[in-house]
Amino acid sequence: MIRDGKKTGGGRRQIVSAALLLTVALFFLPALVVWGEPVYQRSEVGDLPGGESALPINRTPSVMTTGTRDKGRAVRLQTKEGEVVELTMEEYLWGVVAAEMPASFEEEALKAQACAARTYTVIRQNSGSEKHPDADICGDSTCCQAYIERSAAEARWGLNAGEYGEKIDRAVAATDGLGILYEGKPIQALFFSSAAGKTVDAVEVWGNSVDYLKSVDSPEGDEVPNYRTQVVLGAEEVRSLTLNAYPGADLSGDPSGWFGEASRNDGGGVISILLGGVTLTGGQARSLFSLRSATFTVTWDGAQFTFDVTGYGHGVGMSQYGANAMAKSGSSFEDILTWYYTGAQVGELW
Numbered sequence: 014m015i016r017d018g019k020k021t022g023g024g025r026r027q028i029v030s031a032a033l034l035l036t037v038a039l040f041f042l043p044a045l046v047v048w049g050e051p052v053y054q055r056s057e058v059g060d061l062p063g064g065e066s067a068l069p070i071n072r073t074p075s076v077m078t079t080g081t082r083d084k085g086r087a088v089r090l091q092t093k094e095g096e097v098v099e100l101t102m103e104e105y106l107w108g109v110v111a112a113e114m115p116a117s118f119e120e121e122a123l124k125a126q127a128c129a130a131r132t133y134t135v136i137r138q139n140s141g142s143e144k145h146p147d148a149d150i151c152g153d154s155t156c157c158q159a160y161i162e163r164s165a166a167e168a169r170w171g172l173n174a175g176e177y178g179e180k181i182d183r184a185v186a187a188t189d190g191l192g193i194l195y196e197g198k199p200i201q202a203l204f205f206s207s208a209a210g211k212t213v214d215a216v217e218v219w220g221n222s223v224d225y226l227k228s229v230d231s232p233e234g235d236e237v238p239n240y241r242t243q244v245v246l247g248a249e250e251v252r253s254l255t256l257n258a259y260p261g262a263d264l265s266g267d268p269s270g271w272f273g274e275a276s277r278n279d280g281g282g283v284i285s286i287l288l289g290g291v292t293l294t295g296g297q298a299r300s301l302f303s304l305r306s307a308t309f310t311v312t313w314d315g316a317q318f319t320f321d322v323t324g325y326g327h328g329v330g331m332s333q334y335g336a337n338a339m340a341k342s343g344s345s346f347e348d349i350l351t352w353y354y355t356g357a358q359v360g361e362l363w
């Protein structure tokens with residue numbers, strides 16, 4: 014493209030440069046808009062916590078797929094524009110995997126994501142939703158799960174569109190009809206971006222204990238983009254954010270005494286922390302100060318508060334970067350899913 018531009022003069026060169034910039038911008042766009050994480054990562058993965066033997070490696074699939082089950086099922090999707098469209102399960106899952114996980118990830122990780130998305134979808138189809146009674150599911154990740162149309166995803170991937178599109182085709186087809194089951198029933202297949210060494214027990218985040226959503230080791234680390242982040246806030250910002258949400262907090266004294274000692278889980282995540290005499294859960298503190306996860310420390314240096322944060326997401330269920338790290342170490346999608354969803358099995362949904 015650049016050589017062509019040089020041959021055909023300045024005007025063409027500008028157009029070509031603009032096209033290149035656009036391609037680059039479109040390639041990164043899904044990372045920013047759809048998923049919130051850059052798609053690039055280092056090729057090396059650090060040592061697994063507790064040693065590699067702590068994680069299973071077994072590539073033998075226990076369930077055979079036919080490649081035709083998802084084609085025979087319909088999904089009524091409410092798009093972000095509010096329109097209800099009917100897709101085959103196969104088409105729909107392609108768009109969910111493309112929106113929810115970087116397509117640069119290992120195929121076994123993409124397969125695990127396809128199974129989680131399929132399981133989530135069947136739960137939604139069975140339960141219905143008051144927010145969109147005419148659709149099984151919507152494309153809003155804050156309500157259901159993210160979805161992107163194939164043409165939009167491929168435009169964003171630019172030069173990688175062919176390779177990435179086919180990878181996701183294979184991930185969906187190879188797991189045709191498969192979901193994650195606990196005691197024979199589809200599970201709440203929660204997932205998130207990256208953990209700080211361990212996933213979080215559901216009881217810590219939502220107060221309800223779920224047999225298959227326990228804390229387990231998760232192998233990702235500093236190869237994850239933005240794995241460690243900082244949020245720096247002045248005392249007045251902390252005071253106003255806190256008092257808006259928790260008017261009963263007492264922040265009248267010196268800022269050095271506002272935060273109490275946090276109680277932490279095994280992975281270093283904050284279970285609870287005192288702030289001006291009010292006890293916040295880690296999740297509440299995360300939300301209050303817009304932290305990427307509840308695994309954080311907070312320090313006051315006399316002028317400002319610094320939150321040092323590790324990982325991204327609520328921490329419950331499957332870690333997507335952990336799934337990718339396991340896949341790189343030789344784990345199959347079944348290994349990944351049964352690792353993150355304690356006591357669950359991969360089985361046929363239809």
Ligand SMILES: [Zn+2]
Nearest residue numbers: 150151156157
């Ligand atoms: Zn929804």
